[in-house]
Amino acid sequence: xxxxxxxxxxxxxxxxxxxxxxxxxxxxxxxxxxxxxxxxxxxxxxxxxxxxxxxxxxxxxxxxxxxxxxxxxxxxxxxxxxxxxxxxxxxxxxxxxxxxxxxxxxxxxxxxxxxxxxxxxxxxxxxxxxxxxxxxxxxxxxxxxxxxxxxxxxxxxxxxxxxxxxxxxxxxxxxxxxxxxxxxxxxxxxxxxxxxxxxxxxxxxxxxxxxxxxxxxxxxxxxxxxxxxxxxxxxxxxxxxxxxxxxxxxxxxxxxxxxxxxxxxxxxxxxxxxxxxxxxxxxxxxxxxxxxxxxxxxxxxxxxxxxxxxxxxxxxxxxxxxxxxxxxxxxxxxxxxxxxxxxxxxxxxxxxxxxxxxxxxxxxxxxxxxxxxxxxxxxxxxxxxxxxxxxxxxxxxxxxxxxxxxxxxxxxxxxxxxxxxxxxxxxxxxxxxxxxxxxxxxxxxxxxxxxxxxxxxxxxxxxxxxxxxxxxxxxxxxxxxxxxxxxxxxxxxxxxxxxxxxxxxxxxxxxxxxxxxxxxxxxxxxxxxxxxxxxxxxxxxxxxxxxxxxxxxxxxxxxxxxxxxxxxxxxxxxxxxxxxxxxxxxxxxxxxxxxxxxxxxxxxxxxxxxxxxxxxxxxxxxxxxxxxxxxxxxxxxxxxxxxxxxxxxxxxxxxxxxxxxxxxxxxxxxxxxxxxxxxxxxxxxxxxxxxxxxxxxxxxxxxxxxxxxxxxxxxxxxxxxxxxxxxxxxxxxxxxxxxxxxxxxxxxxxxxxxxxxxxxxxxxxxxxxxxxxxxxxxxxxxxxxxxxxxxxxxxxxxxxxxxxxxxxxxxxxxxxxxxxxxxxxxxxxxxxxxxxxxxxxxxxxxxxxxxxxxxxxxxxxxxxxxxxxxxxxxxxxxxxxxxxxxxxxxxxxxxxxxxxxxxxxxxxxxxxxxxxxxxxxxxxxxxxxxxxxxxxxxxxxxxxxxxxxxxxxxxxxxxxxxxxxxxxxxxxx
Numbered sequence: 018x019x020x021x022x023x024x025x026x027x028x029x030x031x032x033x034x035x036x037x038x039x040x041x042x043x044x045x046x047x048x049x050x051x052x053x054x055x056x057x058x059x060x061x062x063x064x065x066x067x068x069x070x071x072x073x074x075x076x077x078x079x080x081x082x083x084x085x086x087x088x089x090x091x092x093x094x095x096x097x098x099x100x101x102x103x104x105x106x107x108x109x110x111x112x113x114x115x116x117x118x119x120x121x122x123x124x125x126x127x128x129x130x131x132x133x134x135x136x137x138x139x140x141x142x143x144x145x146x147x148x149x150x151x152x153x154x155x156x157x158x159x160x161x162x163x164x165x166x167x168x169x170x171x172x173x174x175x176x177x178x179x180x181x182x183x184x185x186x187x188x189x190x191x192x193x194x195x196x197x198x199x200x201x202x203x204x205x206x207x208x209x210x211x212x213x214x215x216x217x218x219x220x221x222x223x224x225x226x227x228x229x230x231x232x233x234x235x236x237x238x239x240x241x242x243x244x245x246x247x248x249x250x251x252x253x254x255x256x257x258x259x260x261x262x263x264x265x266x267x268x269x270x271x272x273x274x275x276x277x278x279x280x281x282x283x284x285x286x287x288x289x290x291x292x293x294x295x296x297x298x299x300x301x302x303x304x305x306x307x308x309x310x311x312x313x314x315x316x317x318x319x320x321x322x323x324x325x326x327x328x329x330x331x332x333x334x335x336x337x338x339x340x341x342x343x344x345x346x347x348x349x350x351x352x353x354x355x356x357x358x359x360x361x362x363x364x365x366x367x368x369x370x371x372x373x374x375x376x377x378x379x380x381x382x383x384x385x386x387x388x389x390x391x392x393x394x395x396x397x398x399x400x401x402x403x404x405x406x407x408x409x410x411x412x413x414x415x416x417x418x419x420x421x422x423x424x425x426x427x428x429x430x431x432x433x434x435x436x437x438x439x440x441x442x443x444x445x446x447x448x449x450x451x452x453x454x455x456x457x458x459x460x461x462x463x464x465x466x467x468x469x470x471x472x473x474x475x476x477x478x479x480x481x482x483x484x485x486x487x488x489x490x491x492x493x494x495x496x497x498x499x500x501x502x503x504x505x506x507x508x509x510x511x512x513x514x515x516x517x518x519x520x521x522x523x524x525x526x527x528x529x530x531x532x533x534x535x536x537x538x539x540x541x542x543x544x545x546x547x548x549x550x551x552x553x554x555x556x557x558x559x560x561x562x563x564x565x566x567x568x569x570x571x572x573x574x575x576x577x578x579x580x581x582x583x584x585x586x587x588x589x590x591x592x593x594x595x596x597x598x599x600x601x602x603x604x605x606x607x608x609x610x611x612x613x614x615x616x617x618x619x620x621x622x623x624x625x626x627x628x629x630x631x632x633x634x635x636x637x638x639x640x641x642x643x644x645x646x647x648x649x650x651x652x653x654x655x656x657x658x659x660x661x662x663x664x665x666x667x668x669x670x671x672x673x674x675x676x677x678x679x680x681x682x683x684x685x686x687x688x689x690x691x692x693x694x695x696x697x698x699x700x701x702x703x704x705x706x707x708x709x710x711x712x713x714x715x716x717x718x719x720x721x722x723x724x725x726x727x728x729x730x731x732x733x734x735x736x737x738x739x740x741x742x743x744x745x746x747x748x749x750x751x752x753x754x755x756x757x758x759x760x761x762x763x764x765x766x767x768x769x770x771x772x773x774x775x776x777x778x779x780x781x782x783x784x785x786x787x788x789x790x791x792x793x794x795x796x797x798x799x800x801x802x803x804x805x806x807x808x809x810x811x812x813x814x815x816x817x818x819x820x821x822x823x824x825x826x827x828x829x830x831x832x833x834x835x836x837x838x839x840x841x842x843x844x845x846x847x848x849x850x851x852x853x854x855x856x857x858x859x860x861x862x863x864x865x866x867x868x869x870x871x872x873x874x875x876x877x878x879x880x881x882x883x884x885x886x887x888x889x890x891x892x893x894x895x896x897x898x899x900x901x902x903x904x905x906x907x908x909x910x911x912x913x914x915x916x917x918x919x920x921x922x923x924x925x926x927x928x929x930x931x932x933x934x935x936x937x938x939x940x941x942x943x944x945x946x947x948x949x950x951x952x953x954x955x956x957x958x959x960x961x962x963x964x965x966x967x968x969x970x971x972x973x974x975x976x977x978x979x980x981x982x983x984x985x986x987x988x989x990x
C-alpha cells in the first residue's frame with residue numbers, strides 16, 4: 018500500500034513486498050539485506066512507531082515493525098538517551114491500547130517489547146500497576162498477555178545487557194515481589210465471569226507465573242477448579258492441559274509436595290472416564306491431551322507409585338488404558354517415558370513388593386504393545402500398499418514400532434524375559450493352530466497377527482540370556498517353519514539374528530536356523546535378502562566357534578551370493594565369514610584369508626580396468642566397494658601370534674599392498690576409491706599394530722606420494738594411525754623407528770603447507786580437518802621434536818588462516834590443535850600417557866618447550882587473537898565458541914598483559930557504532946582487574962560474554978569486516 022513520501026517508508030514497504038512476492042532469489046536477497054540493515058539502524062526507532070501508528074499500513078508491515086522494535090529494545094537500547102526511556106514506555110503502552118483487540122501476533126510482540134523495556138528500565142518500579150491502570154479493565158486479554166510474557170522474558174534475561182547483579186535484583190522486583198499480587202489478580206479475573214474462567218489466556222498466564230507462584234498456592238485457590246473445569250471446554254482444553262502438566266512437574270519433589278498431591282490426585286483420577294469418552298469421539302488432539310495429563314502425573318509421582326502401589330494403582334491403570342484405547346497410535350508415545358521411569362524404579366530391590374503388585378499391569382502392557390505392533394489391515398485386501406501410498410506414514414510407523422520395542426524391553430526387566438517371550442510364543446502358537454493350515458505360497462491369512470509377535474521377539478532379543486531354557490527351545494523350531502510371506506520371512510530372519518548369542522550356547526539349534534537364513538538369500542524380496550545378510554553376520558560373529566570347521570564349505574556359498582547383494586549386505590556377509598576365519602588356527606589363517614580375498618582382488622582389478630574407459634562411475638564405485646570388503650577382512654581377522662613370529666594376516670597384506678598402491682596411483686581423482694584404500698591401510702596398522710612393521714617403509718612411501726599427488730585428506734587420516742602406533746615410548750617400538758615416523762610426518766606437513774600456499778583455505782576444509790587432527794596426535798606424541806622444529810611456526814600460521822573457515826569440523830580440529838599446542842607454553846601441557854610416571858603424574862614441561870611456544874605466541878599472537886575473536890563475534894558456529902575461548906585463555910596464561918593489548922587492539926578495529934559507548938573500556942578494565950588478581954578463567958568468561966553480546970546485537974554479513982579481514986596464508990618452504 019502506498020505511503021506518504023515524507024514518511025520515508027516506501028523502501029521498507031517495498032522490501033517487505035519483495036520478500037513475500039514470487040521474484041528472483043537475488044531480489045529477495047537484496048530486500049533481506051536492506052531490511053536487516055534497517056533493523057540495526059538508529060532510524061528504526063522512529064520508523065517502527067510510524068508504521069505501527071499508521072492506519073493505512075498493512076498488518077504484515079506492522080508485525081515486522083513490532084518485531085523490529087522488540088529487537089531494538091533488547092539489543093540497541095543504548096542508542097537512546099536514558100531520559101527518553103519514559104516516553105518510549107508511554108508510546109509502547111499507547112500502541113498496546115490501540116492493538117488491545119488484536120491482531121494477536123502484533124499485540125504479543127508489543128507485550129514483549131514492554132516486558133524487555135521493563136527489565137532494563139531499572140527506575141520503573143510500579144510496572145504492573147501502571148500497565149494495568151493504563152490499559153484498563155476492558156483490555157483483559159492484553160493484560161493477561163503482558164503478564165504471560167513478563168516471566169518468560171525475565172527468564173531469558175541473558176540476552177539483555179545487564180550485569181548479573183542488576184538482572185538478579187530486577188528479577189526479584191518484577192517477579193518475586195509481584196507473585197502474590199498476580200495470583201490475586203488472576204483469581205479475581207477467573208471469578209469475574211464464565212467467559213473469563215474459561216479463557217485460554219488465563220491458563221497460559223498461570224503456566225508462565227508458576228515459575229514464581231508456588232504450585233500449592235494455585236492448587237489451594239479457585240484457579241485450580243477453573244483449570245479442571247476448562248478440560249470440558251473445547252476452546253480452553255489445550256491451554257488447561259499445559260497448565261495442569263506444569264503444576265504436575267512442580268510436584269516432582271513428592272515429600273515436599275505430599276499435601277498438594279493429596280489434593281491433585283483425586284481430581285486427576287476423576288478424569289479417567291474422559292479417556293473412553295474422548296477415544297469414542299475420535300478427537301485425536303484431545304486424546305493426546307488427556308493421555309499427556311496421566312503420563313505427566315505418572316512421571317511426576319513415580320516415587321509415590323512405587324511406595325504406595327495400592328493407593329496409586331488407579332493412576333497406573335489409567336495410563337495403561339490410555340495405551341490400550343489409542344487405536345490410531347498417536348498418543349501412546351506420550352507414555353513411553355513413564356513406563357521407562359516405572360521400570361527404573363521397580364527394578365530396585367527396595368521396591369520388590371511393588372514390582373510384584375504391578376506385575377499384572379506390565380503383563381497387560383505387553384499384550385497392548387504387541388497388538389499395536391500389527392500392520393494395518395487394508396480394506397481392499399491389497400497387502401502391497403498398507404498405507405494407501407503414504408510412504409511418510411509407513412516410515413513413521415516403522416520407527417514407532419522400534420520405540421514400542423523399547424517398552425517391551427522395559428517389561429522384560431519388570432516381569433522377566435521368559436514371561437514376555439511366552440506371550441509372544443502363545444500368539445505365534447495361536448496363529449499356527451488357527452490359520453497355519455490355511456496358508457499357501459500365495460496367501461497367508463491374517464499375517465499381521467503373526468508378524469507382530471515375531472517383531473516383538475526381535476525387539477526383546479537383546480534382553481534374553483544365553484541360558485534361557487523355557488521358551489526359545491519351543492519357539493525357534495516354529496520360526497524356521499514360518500510361511501513364505503515377504504514380511505513374515507523378513508521378520509523371522511531378523512528375529513533369529515537377535516538370538517545368535519543364545520544359539521552359540523545351544524548348538525543343536527544352529528543348522529536349521531542357518532539353513533533358513535541362507536535360503537533367504539534366494540528370496541525375491543530385496544528386504545528379505547538384506548535381512549538374511551545381516552542375520553548371517555550375527556551368526557558368523559556369535560557362532561564362529563561352531564562354524565570353524567565349515568569355513569571351506571561356506572566359501573562356495575559366499576562366492577555364489579556376493580555379486581547379487583547391495584554393498585551394505587556384501588559388507589555384512591563378509592564380516593560374518595571374516596569372523597569365522599578369525600578363529601582358525603594361525604597356520605590356517607593365511608590360506609583361508611587368501612581363499613576368500615583373492616577372488617575379490619580379481620573382481621577389483623577387472624573393474625579398475627573397466628573404469629579407465631567407462632563413461633559412468635559404476636566401475637569406480639565397484640572398485641571402492643571391493644576395497645571396502647578387503648578392509649572388513651582386515652578389521653576382523655586378527656590372529657594372535659607372538660611378536661617374534663610372522664603374522665599370517667600381515668603376510669597376506671604384504672601381497673595386496675602393491676595392488677592397492679597401483680590403484681591409488683591410477684585413481685588420484687577418485688575420492689571414494691582413495692578413501693577406501695586409506696581406510697584399508699589404516700586398519701592394517703590398527704589391527705596388527707607393531708606386527709605391521711615389515712609393511713611400514715612401503716606404506717609410508719605410498720601415503721606420502723599419494724597425498725602429494727592427490728591432495729586428499731584421507732592420506733593424512735591414515736598417516737595418523739601410523740603416528741600413534743609407532744609413537745615414542747610405545748611397546749616393541751625402538752627409538753630409530755619412532756624418529757623415522759616423525760620424519761615421515763614432517764614430510765606430510767610440508768606437503769600440506771605447500772598445498773595451503775597454493776589454494777585458499779575455503780577450498781580445503783576436509784584436508785584442513787584431517788591435517789589438524791593429525792597435528793593433535795603429533796603434539797601429544799612428538800611434542801619434543803615438533804615444537805622445536807622450524808616447521809611449527811609455519812603450522813601455527815596455517816592454523817590462523819584456517820580459522821577463516823565457517824564449517825564446524827575443520828574449525829574444531831584447528832582449535833583443538835591450538836589448545837594443545839599452547840598448553841606447552843604453560844606448566845600443565847596436554848601430554849601423552851606415555852609420558853606419565855608409574856604414579857600417574859605427568860613430567861614437568863621442559864623450559865625449552867615453554868620458551869619455544871612463547872616465542873611463537875610473541876610473533877603470531879596478535880593475528881591469532883584477531884582471528885579467534887573475529888570468529889567468536891561473526892563466523893564461528895556455536896559449538897566452536899568454547900574451544901575458541903579456551904584458546905584465548907591459553908594465550909592469557911602465557912602472556913597475560915600482551916594478550917590484553919591484542920584484545921584491546923582487536924576491539925578497536927571493529928566497525929564504528931557496533932559497540933556501546935564506554936563498553937570497550939569497561940571490558941578492558943575488568944580484564945585488567947582479573948589479570949592482577951590472577952583469575953584468568955574469569956577473563957575467559959568476560960571475553961566470551963562480550964563476543965556473545967556483540968554477536969547478538971550485530972548479526973553482521975560474512976564480508977565487509979574492514980581491517981579485520983583475514984590475509985591469505987603464504988608458505989615458501
